[in-house]
Amino acid sequence: MIPFAYQRAGSVAEAIAVAARPQSKYLGGGTNLVDLMRETIEAPAHLVDVTGLSTAIEDTDNGGLMVGAGVRNTALAEHPAVRSRFPLLSRAILAGASGQIRNMATVGGNLLQRTRCAYFYDDAARCNKRAPGAGCDAVGGFNRIHAILGASPACVATHPSDMCVALAALDVTVHLDGPDGGRTVPFGDFHLLPGDSPDVETVLRPGELITAVEIAAQPLAARSTYRKVRDRASYAFALVSVAAAIEVDGGTVRDVRIALGGVAHKPWRAHAAEAALIGQPARSDSFRHAAEAELAAAAPLSGNGFKVELAARAITAVLDDLVEERA
Amino acid sequence: MDLVINGKPVSVDVDPRVSLLDLLRERLDLPGTKKGCNQGACGACTVLVDGERILSCLGLAVQYEGRSVTTVEGLAEDGSLHRLQQAFIDHDGFQCGYCTPGQICSAIGMAAEARRGLPSFVTADLDGDPVPLSGEEVRERMSGNLCRCGAYNGIVAAITETFAEDVR
Missing domain, CATH: 3.30.390.50 (CO dehydrogenase flavoprotein, C-terminal domain)
Known part of the structure; x- marks a missing residue:
C-alpha cells in the first residue's frame, strides 16, 4: 500500500471540500477499497472517511425510505420497515458477503464496489479496467462466472453486489452531492455497462459523494x-x-x-x-x-x-x- | 490516537496504512488475532468492536479511534475461560487452531445478532424475533469463518451448545 493521508469528515460539506484535492477517495467500510489499495489497484493519496455521515434510515413524506449512505449493510437488512415493506432487500443483503463484512460495509460503498473478476486482481493478466486499452484475458480465458448480458469485448466482468440487485428491482433514487452541488440519479442509470471504457463504472463525477439512497413506496414489494x-x-x-x-x-x-x-x-x-x-x-x-x-x-x-x-x-x-x- | 483494547485504554501513534489487525499483532503484542488471507476471505482476523464482529484485516486502525475492541485475549474473566472457549475444548472444535480465535470472536458477535432478531439468509421469516441457533443457522451465519482443517462439526457443536439457552 502506498502512503496516503487519512481524514475523517465531520460533515458532507467538509468531505466534499477535502476530497477536492487530487487523487482523493471517499472511504466507507473499506471492505473493497482497502483490499484494492493493498493490491495497489487503487492508490489514492487522500482518504476521506465518510462513515460517520448520513447514517439514518428515515421515512419519507410519500411513504418511502431515505437510507443514508453511511448506513451499514446489516442495519439496513435489519430495519423493521425494510423487513416488512421491502423483504427482497433484506433477503438480498443477507445473501451477500459474510456477517463480519455486512457489519462493516456501507450502503454507499456497496454501490461503489468495483465490478471485477479474477483477472482484474491478477497483475500478470490483461485487464481493461486496470489498464484501459490493455485487452481482456477473461474473454478467451476462464469465464465461467462472467457476464451473459450487456457485456462488451472490452470487459465481461459481473457486478458483485446482491443489495444492488434488489435496489434495481425497486424505484430507487441515488442522492449525490459534490463540488457543483447536489443532484439525483435514478438507480438504473447509476451504474454503466462496460462499452469501450469498462474502467468507468458509474456516472459519478469527480469529487461527488453518495449521500443517500431513496426507496419509493411500492406496495408491490x-x-x-x-x-x-x-x-x-x-x-x-x-x-x-x-x-x-x-x-x-x-x-x-x-x-x-x-x-x-x-x-x-x-x-x-x-x-x-x-x-x-x-x-x-x-x-x-x-x-x-x-x-x-x-x-x-x-x-x-x-x-x-x-x-x-x-x-x-x-x-x-x-x-x-x-x-x-x-x- | 486513543482506543480501548480488551477494556484497557491504549494510546498509539499509527500510520494510516496500518490495519487494525497489524496494530493488534505487531504493535500491541496481541498475536491471538490471526492473519490468514489478509483480504477478507477467511475470517481468522475477526474481532469485536463495540460488541460487533468485524474483519480487522480490512479495517484501517485509524478508523477505530475511540472504539472499544475485544480480541480473543480479552474473553477470559478472572482467570476462567469464556464459556465458548471451554466448549471449543470440550467439543474438539479445532485441529491446528489457527482459525479458532476468529471463530470464537465471530460466534460471540453472531450469537448477539441472533438474540436481537437479525435474520439470516436461511431464516424462514423476517419478523425480527430472536432466532434460535439451529445447526443450519450457525453454518450460514458463520460462513465467513473458514477452517481448513475441517473441524466444522466440533465448531458447530460448541457454538450451538453454548448459545442454545440464549434463544428458545
Missing part, C-alpha cells in the same frame, strides 16, 4: 424475495441471482419487477421479462416465456453458457414461489 444460486451454500458470489416482486389480481399479473445479479456488468433490470408478463396469467409457463424473452439477448462466452438456462429456471422458480406464497 411487500410480496417479494431474492434467490441466489452459487457454487457453495454461503459466502460466494452469485452465478445467477433474482430479485422479484409481483402483484397478481384474479390470476393475472398486474405488475411485476425482476432484476438479475451475476449476469452483467451492472445490476440487470429485466425490462423485457416484465413487459412480457404484464396482463398474462400468473403461471409457470408465462414466467418461463418471460424469462426467455429477457434472455433472448444473452451472449454467453465459452465457459458460461449454463447461465442462460440457469437464469431462466431461477426467474421461473422465484415467480412460482411468490405466487404460490412459498416465499
